[in-house]
Amino acid sequence: MAEKVLMKGNEAIAEAAIRAGCMHYFGYPITPQTEIAAYMAKRMPKIGGVFLQAESEIAAINMVYGVAGTGLRVMTSSSSPGVSLKGEGISYLAGSDLPALIVNVQRGGPGLGGIQPSQSDYFQATRGGGHGDYHLIVMAPASVQEMADMTAKCFDLSDKYRVPAMILADGTLGQMMEPVVLPEPTDYKPNKPWAVTGTECKRKHNIINSLYLKPEQLEQTNFERYERYKAIEENEPLWEEFMMEDAEVCVAAFGIAARVSKNAIMAARAEGIKVGMIRPITLWPFPKKPFKAAADKCKAFISVELSMGQMIEDVQLATECKRPVTLCNRTGGMIPSPEEVLEAIKKAAGGNK
Amino acid sequence: MATTQILIAGFGGQGVLFTGKCIAYKGLDEGKQLSWLPSYGPEMRGGTANCSVIISDTPVGSPIVSTPDVLTAMNLPSLDKYEDATVKGGKIFVDSTLIDRKVKRTDVDAYYIPATKLANDAGFPNLANMIMMGKMIKEAKMVSMDGMKEALSHVISAKRAEMLEINLKAIEIGYNYEG
Numbered sequence: 001m002a003e004k005v006l007m008k009g010n011e012a013i014a015e016a017a018i019r020a021g022c023m024h025y026f027g028y029p030i031t032p033q034t035e036i037a038a039y040m041a042k043r044m045p046k047i048g049g050v051f052l053q054a055e056s057e058i059a060a061i062n063m064v065y066g067v068a069g070t071g072l073r074v075m076t077s078s079s080s081p082g083v084s085l086k087g088e089g090i091s092y093l094a095g096s097d098l099p100a101l102i103v104n105v106q107r108g109g110p111g112l113g114g115i116q117p118s119q120s121d122y123f124q125a126t127r128g129g130g131h132g133d134y135h136l137i138v139m140a141p142a143s144v145q146e147m148a149d150m151t152a153k154c155f156d157l158s159d160k161y162r163v164p165a166m167i168l169a170d171g172t173l174g175q176m177m178e179p180v181v182l183p184e185p186t187d188y189k190p191n192k193p194w195a196v197t198g199t200e201c202k203r204k205h206n207i208i209n210s211l212y213l214k215p216e217q218l219e220q221t222n223f224e225r226y227e228r229y230k231a232i233e234e235n236e237p238l239w240e241e242f243m244m245e246d247a248e249v250c251v252a253a254f255g256i257a258a259r260v261s262k263n264a265i266m267a268a269r270a271e272g273i274k275v276g277m278i279r280p281i282t283l284w285p286f287p288k289k290p291f292k293a294a295a296d297k298c299k300a301f302i303s304v305e306l307s308m309g310q311m312i313e314d315v316q317l318a319t320e321c322k323r324p325v326t327l328c329n330r331t332g333g334m335i336p337s338p339e340e341v342l343e344a345i346k347k348a349a350g351g352n353k
Numbered sequence: 354m355a356t357t358q359i360l361i362a363g364f365g366g367q368g369v370l371f372t373g374k375c376i377a378y379k380g381l382d383e384g385k386q387l388s389w390l391p392s393y394g395p396e397m398r399g400g401t402a403n404c405s406v407i408i409s410d411t412p413v414g415s416p417i418v419s420t421p422d423v424l425t426a427m428n429l430p431s432l433d434k435y436e437d438a439t440v441k442g443g444k445i446f447v448d449s450t451l452i453d454r455k456v457k458r459t460d461v462d463a464y465y466i467p468a469t470k471l472a473n474d475a476g477f478p479n480l481a482n483m484i485m486m487g488k489m490i491k492e493a494k495m496v497s498m499d500g501m502k503e504a505l506s507h508v509i510s511a512k513r514a515e516m517l518e519i520n521l522k523a524i525e526i527g528y529n530y531e532g
Contacts, residue, residue: 006374006381006389006507032393115394176416177374177389179381256415263414337419 004179009147009169010035012180013077013103014043016151021188022073022101023049026063028056028082031115032171033105036077057082061089061102068098069208071195073155073188077103079171080121081112083129090164091130095210097194097225099158101151102136103167105174106306108333116333117171117256120307125168126284126314133222135229137165137236138283140254144178146281152183157236159192161228168283170306172256172335238281239290243269247276249348250294252315252325253304254280256335261304264341273349283311291318300348301325304341306334324348355410357495358418360435361485362403363427363448368482371508372425373404375486375520379496379504380408388416401430408495423493425485426452427468444493446485464488466530472523480523487527498528 007015014036017025025040037053044051054060060076067074078086083104093100106121108114125138137157139150147169154165196206212218240258243265244250253261258279268275278290294301301323303312309327316325328344330336359376361369370391377389390405405418424439425446426432432445432452439445444462450469466488468481490496496504502521509517 004381006377171393172390172416175391175393177377178413178416179387259413260415260417266414335417338415 002181002184004181006177007144007180008035008175008177009141009144010105010174011039012144012148012182013151013167014039016148016183017075017101017155018043018047018049019183019185020073020152020155021186022075022155023047024067024072024074025050026052026054026060026074026076027078028054028060030079030082032107032117032174033077033079033103035174036103036105057085058089061086061093064100064102065089065093065096065098068093068100069096069196071190071192071197073101073159073190075101075103077105079105079107080109080118083121083124087124087130090136091128091132091134092210093164094128094130094134094136095132096208097162098164098208099155099162100164101154101158101167102164103169106168106170108331114333115171117335118306118331118333119168119170119255119257120310120331121168122283122305122307122310125166126286134225135163135284137161137163137232137285138168139165139238140168140281140283141173142255142258142279144173144176144180147173148180148182152186157232161232163228163232168255170256233285236282237285237287237289239287240279240281241290242277242279244276244278244290244294246274247294247297248299249273249275249345250298250301251275251277251304251341251345252280252291252301252311253277254283254311257304257306260336260338261341263338264345267338267342268345268349273345275345275349280311286314286318288318291315292320295319295322299323302328302341302344302348304328304336304344306336307331356413357408357422357493358420359406359408359423359425359489359493359495360403360418360421361406361425361427362401362431362435363482365400365402367402367427368479369402369427370404372482372486373406374508375483375505376406376408376490376496378507379501381507382500382504383496385409385496386411386413388413390416390418401428401434403431423489423495425489427482427485428452429454432456446489446492448481448485450481462492464492465532466527467532468527471526471530475523475526477519477523480520483520483523484527484530487524488530489527490524491528498524
């Protein structure tokens with residue numbers, strides 16, 4: 001087995017991106033994701049890659065657009081307010097069918113908010129974030145290992161479907177260190193016939209563009225893109241089921257909230273409460289299937305979130321509102337304690353007898 | 354013990370994050386499951402800094418230590434803030450050079466180490482944190498002292514090899530301190 005090393009989540013993302021063949025990074029510092037930029041600043045010049053600190057988040061995302069158009073793997077990272085600034089550029093990436101990785105290590109909002117961990121950009125991430133009809137592939141790591149693994153996975157999926165991908169993490173995961181086995185470096189060779197790489201006068205030139213003034217054409221382009229979204233929804237949902245075999249209460253939580261919920265579930269199990277968890281690993285596509293199945297077995301659902309309740313809407317949709325879904329949450333940079341989650345589990349377990 | 358939840362707290366600059374890192378690397382070398390989580394708020398700049406470390410034989414759930422089994426307080430605000438959160442039967446380590454009060458709880462084991470003074474006397478005034486760490490390892494046993502030098506070599510860069518011996522010596526002073 002490869003060697004385990006201790007790394008911060010932010011650093012694991014950066015190293016994994018390089019190993020996945022990403023040689024271009026554009027960013028602008030913001031807590032709590034700055035370690036990604038710092039790591040790239042240190043490593044990229046040594047390996048012939050590009051690290052560029054742009055003058056703003058808006059500039060950075062447009063640099064990403066440029067490199068993505070050439071077919072190379074490219075990424076940017078930021079935290080909540082910075083990702084809002086990138087919104088326009090992300091919409092352009094989606095509208096031009098460009099693969100790229102955007103990392104959001106979330107902090108409390110809205111506005112400038114705070115710098116402590118949050119999950120309140122769930123709507124922004126899963127509904128697109130910018131203007132227009134589009135989706136991102138959104139993955140939610142819950143450990144430093146997953147930060148590394150999902151970085152590689154996001155690049156692969158993004159290339160495969162020509163859809164920008166996002167890692168939606170939070171300040172805790174970005175800042176914490178855990179043992180991680182880094183993925184083996186890949187010898188990435190782009191195979192993108194659509195990319196703008198110079199025609200050498202041998203082929204018709206490619207165009208990367210999101211402007212369609214004829215509505216019929218724009219509609220057709222959107223229809224075509226939604227066919228790919230449909231394929232992603234069919235093929236790519238990922239989730240983890242934890243103690244769901246005999247569960248009567250189902251916790252829904254992702255990222256750091258899932259880590260806290262695991263403690264609470266173990267404590268509840270010790271008291272004889274049959275509770276389990278479905279942890280969405282992809283937030284878009286949302287793993288509807290396990291929730292739909294659980295709605296037939298479980299009597300209640302609890303959505304545990306570091307927000308005022310955003311994923312809860314997807315849980316309600318996926319369970320088709322067959323069972324009550326309650327919210328156990330903290331916001332603004334606060335994290336629910338295992339005791340708070342345990343309390344919510346007890347309430348849900350007792351409330352519907 | 355299957356899982357030890359450790360909270361190390363003090364002023365920014367005392368090396369509380371570094372101490373946690375050393376323990377984490379030692380845990381890694383011993384093949385344990387672990388997590389290390391720093392406070393990264395504005396309090397780091399001159400105010401209180403703290404770090405959550407969990408060393409376990411089973412996968413770590415939440416990395417946030419809100420009820421420590423082991424609390425190391427390197428200043429009074431940290432002891433005031435976290436004493437009550439410590440679990441019953443837990444261990445509290447106090448730098449008694451900087452904290453002039455005793456632990457009020459009677460259901461925990463309290464250890465008083467004049468770490469800042471010991472560090473000054475030994476000629477490395479910046480290493481009170483390592484002295485505290487030595488005592489923690491001795492009493493809480495979340496990791497062992499064997500192979501400590503190797504663990505430190507992950508944290509201290511080869512360019513500063515001379516610091517490795519000094520840190521090791523500071524840990525030993527704490528480990529052997531009886532008071």
